Amino acid sequence: MSFSPASEAAITVFGLTNKRPPIGQTGKHVTAFATIGRFFIGFFAQAGQLSLFIAETGKAIVQGPFYFRMIGQQIIRIGYLSLPVVALTSFFTGGALAIQIYYGGNQFNSETIVSSIVALGITRELGPVFGGLMLAGRVSAAIAAEIGTMRVTEQIDALTTLSTDPFKYLIAPRVIAATLCMPILALVADIIGVFGGFVVSTQSFGFNAAIYVQSTVNFLSFDDISSGLIKAVMFGFIIATMGCYNGYYSKGGAQGVGRATTNAVVTASILILAANYLMTSLLFSA
Amino acid sequence: MNEKITLSNVHKTFGTKKVLRGVNLSVDEGQSLVVIGGSGSGKSVMLKSILGLLRPEQGSIKIDGTETIGLARHLRQEIDAQMGMLFQNGALFDSLPVWRNVAFQAIQNQGFSESDARDLAVDSLALVGLGPELLDLFPASLSGGMNKRVGLARAIACKPKIIFFDEPTTGLDPIMTDVINHLIRDCVQELGATTLTITHDMTSVRAIADKTALLYKGEIIWHGNAEELAAADDPFLLQFVNGRAEGPIEVEGQQISAAGGGQ
Numbered sequence: 113m114s115f116s117p118a119s120e121a122a123i124t125v126f127g128l129t130n131k132r133p134p135i136g137q138t139g140k141h142v143t144a145f146a147t148i149g150r151f152f153i154g155f156f157a158q159a160g161q162l163s164l165f166i167a168e169t170g171k172a173i174v175q176g177p178f179y180f181r182m183i184g185q186q187i188i189r190i191g192y193l194s195l196p197v198v199a200l201t202s203f204f205t206g207g208a209l210a211i212q213i214y215y216g217g218n219q220f221n222s223e224t225i226v227s228s229i230v231a232l233g234i235t236r237e238l239g240p241v242f243g244g245l246m247l248a249g250r251v252s253a254a255i256a257a258e259i260g261t262m263r264v265t266e267q268i269d270a271l272t273t274l275s276t277d278p279f280k281y282l283i284a285p286r287v288i289a290a291t292l293c294m295p296i297l298a299l300v301a302d303i304i305g306v307f308g309g310f311v312v313s314t315q316s317f318g319f320n321a322a323i324y325v326q327s328t329v330n331f332l333s334f335d336d337i338s339s340g341l342i343k344a345v346m347f348g349f350i351i352a353t354m355g356c357y358n359g360y361y362s363k364g365g366a367q368g369v370g371r372a373t374t375n376a377v378v379t380a381s382i383l384i385l386a387a388n389y390l391m392t393s394l395l396f397s398a
Numbered sequence: 399m400n401e402k403i404t405l406s407n408v409h410k411t412f413g414t415k416k417v418l419r420g421v422n423l424s425v426d427e428g429q430s431l432v433v434i435g436g437s438g439s440g441k442s443v444m445l446k447s448i449l450g451l452l453r454p455e456q457g458s459i460k461i462d463g464t465e466t467i468g469l470a471r472h473l474r475q476e477i478d479a480q481m482g483m484l485f486q487n488g489a490l491f492d493s494l495p496v497w498r499n500v501a502f503q504a505i506q507n508q509g510f511s512e513s514d515a516r517d518l519a520v521d522s523l524a525l526v527g528l529g530p531e532l533l534d535l536f537p538a539s540l541s542g543g544m545n546k547r548v549g550l551a552r553a554i555a556c557k558p559k560i561i562f563f564d565e566p567t568t569g570l571d572p573i574m575t576d577v578i579n580h581l582i583r584d585c586v587q588e589l590g591a592t593t594l595t596i597t598h599d600m601t602s603v604r605a606i607a608d609k610t611a612l613l614y615k616g617e618i619i620w621h622g623n624a625e626e627l628a629a630a631d632d633p634f635l636l637q638f639v640n641g642r643a644e645g646p647i648e649v650e651g652q653q654i655s656a657a658g659g660g661q
């Protein structure tokens with residue numbers, strides 16, 4: 113291969129080749145550029161691969177056939193078995209929120225202010241986001257480890273040779289289950305989070321229970337709850353997709369599966385927070 | 399006889415590593431071809447290319463005269479339906495009990511009811527010499543030899559026309575090796591299937607090969623039938639058949655170990 117000197121330089125600078133220039137001939141800045149170049153090329157390659165993966169998953173979900181047994185199994189694993197984790201997280205969050213508002217707020221603390229801020233905070237943000245983050249840890253990791261192990265032990269190859277599409281058999285059921293379950297879990301988180309605030313307020317601050325409940329009900333609107341549930345649908349999709357994606361492309365034995373699991377949790381968590389920001393600004397700026 | 403599988407000039411590269419560099423190979427209908435070659439010579443890559451799990455950059459792979467490289471997925475599945483594969487490490491689905499593994503294709507694609515599928519699993523396991531007491535065990539609790547046999551039962555459960563075996567006897571004791579070799583031989587004769595077996599075990603070659611091919615450095619450098627194998631004087635082949643370290647074959651990683659010879 114022969115390149116002009118200028119393009120040769122560009123290739124080196126942007127890290128398009130693995131050929132490293134001899135030590136001592138180049139400054140540190142070239143290495144830095146090469147690193148940045150490699151990073152961006154890697155980033156776009158990943159983004160492209162992920163887009164194709166999502167498109168393939170979408171096709172599998174739309175076309176069927178549906179493996180109802182697999183979907184049911186995943187609903188139990190992803191939804192039902194996550195209930196305790198989500199409930200506990202939400203209960204303590206609601207309680208802590210009530211304490212913060214009571215002591216950190218102004219002197220006019222009352223049943224109405226504490227109850228309304230707890231209800232808003234939990235339903236709009238904390239219920240779905242903390243629930244999503246807990247599931248990113250619990251579910252994304254489990255999915256990535258399971259599918260990653262199937263990849264490195266050739267079970268995914270075996271599926272294909274048995275005329276079964278891994279996207280339809282493995283990935284679609286997980287994505288469908290997580291996307292269905294996450295809003296239900298978020299609704300549970302809403303109820304238990306508000307209940308956590310209620311317990312702390314009535315037990316520690318001596319608030320009147322009836323007034324607290326009444327003002328929560330008066331203050332909450334349908335939009336507060338539905339916006340949180342819409343977010344949760346998106347989070348469920350992110351959680352399953354990142355678990356499946358990282359597992360599906362894992363390679364290199366047990367270590368590779370470990371890396372896939374870590375990546376799944378980290379990317380799912382970051383994407384949940386980023387998507388939450390985006391959706392909050394879309395839903396509430398109008 | 400007509401050719402069931404034909405590879406012409408197949409190339410497969412990973413990054414900068416050229417694994418297959420122009421493989422030419424054909425298997426006739428009803429024939430048992432065995433491909434031998436050292437570890438890392440690209441045997442599994444060749445098999446996965448034929449199965450459509452890897453996509454070669456160049457060349458042609460025909461099954462029953464149909465070009466399979468770049469074939470649309472639904473057409474590919476029709477071809478997959480008549481192929482069975484025994485993976486190097488079994489690749490049993492560890493979330494499913496033995497009977498669901500063995501009858502997997504029948505359940506997923508042929509609409510077998512659970513009881514029919516169990517019957518099919520019993521029959522298939524019987525073909526590989528296993529009893530029905532295994533049906534509800536999970537793959538994690540099977541020994542290496544049983545794992546291979548269940549894998550074999552799964553590969554032949556739907557009476558495929560073409561069966562692939564990737565190192566069916568590696569890691570097994572000599573007795574189990576002989577058992578598996580006989581099973582392969584019997585299955586093939588019973589089903590009348592075309593088979594392609596990969597191995598680096600010469601006893602398997604002698605037991606099951608109608609025709610043998612040697613893969614070295616990404617190319618088929620020798621092929622012939624049993625008599626030709628016995629009479630062959632090809633130095634590469636002889637080194638492999640007789641299992642000697644000295645000879646023309648470059649062992650993978652030899653330079654590295656020679657350089658670090660002090661350790």
Ligand SMILES: Nc1ncnc2c1ncn2[C@@H]1O[C@H](COP(=O)(O)OP(=O)(O)O)[C@@H](O)[C@H]1O
Nearest residue numbers: 412415417435436437438439440441442443444
């Ligand atoms: N998916 C892959 N990515 C990169 N390299 C691979 C991959 N699969 C196989 N290789 C490389 O190809 C070579 C041949 O591998 P393989 O066909 O598994 O050998 P064997 O003949 O022992 O079955 C090895 O050097 C291996 O590292």
Ligand SMILES: [Mg+2]
Nearest residue numbers: 441442486564
């Ligand atoms: Mg191999």
